[in-house]
Each structure stands twice: as C-alpha cells, then as structure tokens.
C-alpha cells in the first residue's frame with residue numbers, strides 16, 4: 498500500500514508549515530530470523546497529528562514502535578525524520594525530537610526515586626547543559642502539562658495512583674520537548690474512567706502544542722476516540738490506512754470488519 502500524499506496529510510493542519518512529514522516510513526520491513534515482523538510498511542505522520550496503530554497481539558505493533566524510536570533499524574526500506582533518513586541523526590539528537598511512553602510505567606520506575614529524581618535523571622541523560630533553574634522550570638512545566646501538581650515532585654512511585662504514574666511517564670517524555678510522542682498501549686494499566694482522561698490528555702497535547710502522537714493500541718474504540726488517522730496492522734502489514742472516520746466507515750479489509758464487530762459500542 499502506498500502512503501498518502503503530503504497534501505492530504507497536512508491539509509488544514511495549523512501546525513504544519515513546511516509540508517514535510519514529521520515522520521515517514523517508506524517501504525519499511527524488519528526481519529528477525531525467519532519472522533518478518535514488519536512488512537513493506539509505508540505511512541506518514543504530519544506535525545500536530547494523532548496517528549493510531551491498531552492490530553492484534555503479534556501483528557508487529559511493538560516492532561514498528563521500536564523502529565519509530567530508532568531502537569531498531571529497518572532490514573529494508575527507509576525511515577525519515579523531518580525528511581532526513583534516521584541514520585543521519587545520532588540517537589541522542591533523534592530522541593530530542595521523538596520520545597516514548599511505554600505500557601507499564603511501574604516497570605520503568607525505580608521505586609526508591611522521587612518523581613523529581615526520576616525526571617531529572619532522564620533529562621540529564623540527554624541534555625547535560627541545562628542549568629539547575631532551567632531544569633526546575635522544565636520539570637514544573639511538564640508536570641503542569643499532564644495535570645500533576647508540582648507538590649508531587651517529592652513523592653515516590655508507590656505513593657502515586659496508576660493514572661498519575663502514567664502521567665508522570667508522559668511528563669518525563671515531554672521534558673525533552675519532543676515533536677513526536679510514541680505511546681505504546683499507554684492506557685493498558687488504567688481503569689475505564691482514567692483511560693478516557695489519558696486519551697483526552699493526548700488530545701490536549703496535540704491541540705495546544707501541536708505535538709504529534711503515534712498511539713499504539715489493540716483497542717479500536719480508543720483509536721477511534723482520539724486519532725486523526727488510523728493504521729490497521731495485520732500480520733506485519735498495514736492492511737488499511739487513512740482518516741480514522743473514513744477507515745471505520747468503509748472497513749474494506751476483513752480484519753478491520755472483524756475488529757469493528759468486536760467493538761459494539763462504536764455502532
């Protein structure tokens with residue numbers, strides 16, 4: 498499947514000035530031994546756009562997320578960030594533009610660290626030139642963006658709720674002021690009401706700051722709720738992509754039809 502034209506991706510998007518996609522996959526495949534986890538995948542993410550990737554377990558979503566984070570390189574095809582092949586960016590420079598929040602925040606938090614230390618440590622790894630004041634400003638700014646009061650800076654992870662931990666995880670990513678956030682199943686540890694509030698947070702980040710988001714989920718209902726564009730992945734291939742409303746309305750591929758049948762609330 499070929500990717501959408503740039504005009505289509507950036508039309509009526511206030512955050513897109515140059516017309517260059519923020520992230521672009523062009524015919525990307527990734528092979529592990531005899532398994533082709535991602536097969537000939539092409540898509541684009543424009544500035545200020547939420548793109549959801551849905552697919553069942555084992556369809557290749559996490560491999561695609563790791564490629565988008567530059568944690569893996571493609572076996573073939575090319576990934577471009579702001580028009581430049583990913584290989585031209587150092588990992589450090591890449592992570593200033595693309596940040597991630599992965600599924601289970603408790604696994605990535607050191608239980609003995611305060612929120613302040615967690616945030617400071619992750620920022621320090623990438624950007625050691627910040628002054629103490631600048632560091633404090635960025636921490637407060639990132640926590641405000643995700644709706645966590647700065648008083649939480651002195652708490653430890655076990656003193657936070659699941660929803661707060663997930664927000665701190667997103668704040669940690671936002672401190673680097675990325676242009677793209679890769680969120681892999683960010684709501685998987687949350688109950689239904691917190692799920693909606695986290696999706697609303699993602700939407701606010703897009704609307705207020707023009708953040709682009711690649712949201713990875715097995716839940717089509719969530720993807721439908723929050724995304725501008727939808728990618729449907731099945732056995733390593735993108736079997737559908739387009740504007741979310743159109744993909745859901747047309748449901749061309751049998752797998753999309755099956756996914757929709759499993760989400761009665763959407764109808």
Ligand SMILES: Nc1ncnc2c1ncn2[C@@H]1O[C@H](COP(=O)(O)OP(=O)(O)OP(=O)(O)O)[C@@H](O)[C@H]1O
Nearest residue numbers: 529532533534552553554555556557558559560561
């Ligand atoms: N490092 C690896 N080595 C070997 N095989 C791998 C590796 N990573 C992924 N795979 C294989 O690639 C395929 C896709 O896996 P992937 O984790 O990307 O799927 P997924 O859609 O994210 O699944 P889930 O939702 O269960 O995490 C699977 O068959 C998996 O076993």
